Amino acid sequence: MSVPYVAIVSPTEEWNPAVHQRRDLLPLSLEIEGRDSSVPTATLSVQNPNLAPSELSDKRILISDRGRLIFDGILEPAPIGLVDDVITLLANARPPVEEDLKAAMNALATPLKVSPYWEPLCVPQGQEEEWSEILAARASVVAHSRIQGAPSVVDALTGSTVLTVKPRKGRVRYQEGEKIAGTYGVKLKAAWKELVTQPIELNIKSEDSSGIFDRLETYTWEGIVENFPKAGDTLGDGFSVLRSECELDVEDDRADPPVIVPVEEFVASFVPGEAELDPFIKKLGTQKVKFQCAAIRARLNLEYRWEAERTETAEFKFPIVAQPGATNAEENIEELSLRPLTDGTGARSWQPNTAYEVGDEIADGRFIYRCRVDHTSGATRTGAEWVFVGETNYLAARRISSFFRSARGAAVLAHALERAKTRARFAARKVRVSFEAAMPKPWHVTEDMRIALDAGPAPNRLPGGYATGRLVEYRLTWDRGERLFSGVIACCVGTGVLSEPTLGAVTGSAPGASGRVEVVVENDREAQREALENAQTVVEGEPSFNLEQLPETIIRITTTPAAATSFESDISVPISGSLGFPLQAPIEV
Structure with missing residues (x-):
């Protein structure tokens, strides 16, 4: 058959061609799209399986062709229709949890903030996490893989x-x-x-x-x-x-x-x-x-x-x-x-075992950081929880x-x-x-x-x-x-x-x-x-x-x-x- 295999899997399963080359969904047509700075998507036209719409929403799918994984994503909420009706499903190539994608982007941004490609003095207040500013001095773009939407910075x-x-x-x-x-x-x-x-x-x-x-x-x-x-x-x-x-x-x-x-x-x-x-x-x-x-x-x-x-x-x-x-x-x-x-700056020094909320600013050494997520600090300050703002x-x-x-x-x-x-x-x-x-x-x-x-x-x-x-x-x-x-x-x-x-x-x-x-x-x-x-x-x-x-x-x-x-x-x-x-x-x- 000319269309790839589509397997519905659990959030934690790893790709295995011997197991996942199956047709849990039978696409009549399939389209995979990608563009710079956007998460790739897959659009499937399928006959409505004998499943309630809720059983398809947020399901993870693996699309493969000739023993190679070509798409790993999450289905958007499925439309309501009769069994065997032709319906269109949309899947996004991204981690199973939205916070995971945000954490991946944060981890990607931190090493990019180095001179001369990053200069806090040139970044407007509050835009330290905007990718337009992070890449303002790099001839680069953000690209997302079709395999779980993993981001990278490419030429x-x-x-x-x-x-x-x-x-x-x-x-x-x-x-x-x-x-x-x-x-x-x-x-x-x-x-x-x-x-x-x-x-x-x-x-x-x-x-x-x-x-x-x-x-x-x-x-x-x-x-x-x-x-x-x-x-x-x-x-x-x-x-x-x-x-x-x-x-x-x-x-x-x-x-x-x-x-x-x-x-x-x-x-x-x-x-x-x-x-x-x-x-x-x-x-x-x-x-x-x-x-x-x-x-x-x-x-x-x-x-x-x-x-x-x-x-x-x-x-x-x-x-x-x-x-x-x-x-x-x-x-x-x-x-x-x-x-x-x-x-x-009126920022207080970072302290371990302290409750912080989104937007809090702290001073650590000669640098200022802003809290990304509500959390209680541990023994060390981590980049996943704090975004670099500038110098004191x-x-x-x-x-x-x-x-x-x-x-x-x-x-x-x-x-x-x-x-x-x-x-x-x-x-x-x-x-x-x-x-x-x-x-x-x-x-x-x-x-x-x-x-x-x-x-x-x-x-x-x-x-x-x-x-x-x-x-x-x-x-x-x-x-x-x-x-x-x-x-x-x-x-x-x-x-x-x-x-x-x-x-x-x-x-x-x-x-x-x-x-x-x-x-x-x-x-x-x-x-x-x-x-x-x-x-x-x-x-x-x-x-x-x-x-x-x-x-x-x-x-x-x-x-x-x-x-x-x-x-x-x-x-x-x-x-x-x-x-x-x-x-x-x-x-x-």
Whole structure:
């Protein structure tokens, strides 16, 4: 009989040709279909067996041909009909339990999440398990086997096996898609908050430095030492004192009080005012006053801390090498806004023997994971229960001026290059060729293969007379004694010269800003002396002056914060070379 065997089996039975080549169901026709990213299906047209519909629903079937298993699947709910009526049954090639397929897909995804093909910063929040994101930087597709729907990731351009097919006369259709962009690239945008720390040192002049307190000498030194900023003080917004020194230059610091190094003595006389005279002792005349000028050693170390918002963009693009007439002058540039780089996480550390629910996030080491299934944790964390989300913090340090010039930024650029190459490779499969041919041995047709078409005589017209490409969908049909194999292949329109673009060293400078500290010393020794001399008068032949006219020495420290708190900059990412593809089908000229 031309149709394969169909055996109804239990969920745990293993294929055995000696046992399972039987006809528990007798198909009048049978069709097995498969396509990229979809679970293969089998459609059977059978006479309704002497079974209630419930006895067929969710049953596992094994379809075999000449001693080889070609389909292992589960029947969908069966239609209600009379015994011996012709009914249609649908079976899906998948594990007996849906959760098993999900677990298989999860297990398949975990090893794929490696640099440069996976980059959490480029994945939108909550889409870590989307296969469109998992494979965004791989020229690969998910393919499902007809044997229990086991998933795998396979190359999107070729295949692990090659089958040469001679189509039936008039059963080839060549379809060429739109022209593809001649240039591909990526524009990236990164945003982060930068923590800026700026050290500022102020000191007096010495042999090896010229500080701002150069030659600080005064007649009124007591208040300066007492009021000089101390360690821990703040001087304006963001400015703090780390270290402070302000002391007299002494000759003998063991003395009590210490002996001040003499700088200069200013001797003059003055006439007391009425308010200064004791009302019981009225003494007129002048008195001698001696002012001692002291030198001060001072040093002030400040730290200015502030936070700036930085936005940095990087863009690169490269040409593709395809057949003449396959491309246009357009550019295909993907724009990616990275996740915030310095956002913290409130995730708790993973703990054993703890109840977790779907959606819970935990931190394990420096990575964040999200709970896939409700469970109580065991001694170790498993990939079947947790999906990788990203890192606890995407910047090792916040004190950077350019993200894309950092090691972390270089990893993002490498991933972006793979994403652009992947988009270009899929676009290069612009030719679709559908065909129909006599069925080969059905087990030779797999989910991971390349078909080489031998077009044969007219009217099977193909440009160049041939086409080869990945089998993206297929159908195996047994009907009225005839076996047919039909399918669609996706063909690249490259030149056969394979090439890869490469990224160069990132260049460009980032804008910056800094705080400023200004120190002004008012009324030092020279200004004080001048004030005293100008205030003197002569009373009864003696110089005199008003004590109130001796100005105090004052140190004024003014802090000015950074002029900007947000910066935008563009980084140049040079790229060399081009991207080439296989020559799988000539295009019509």
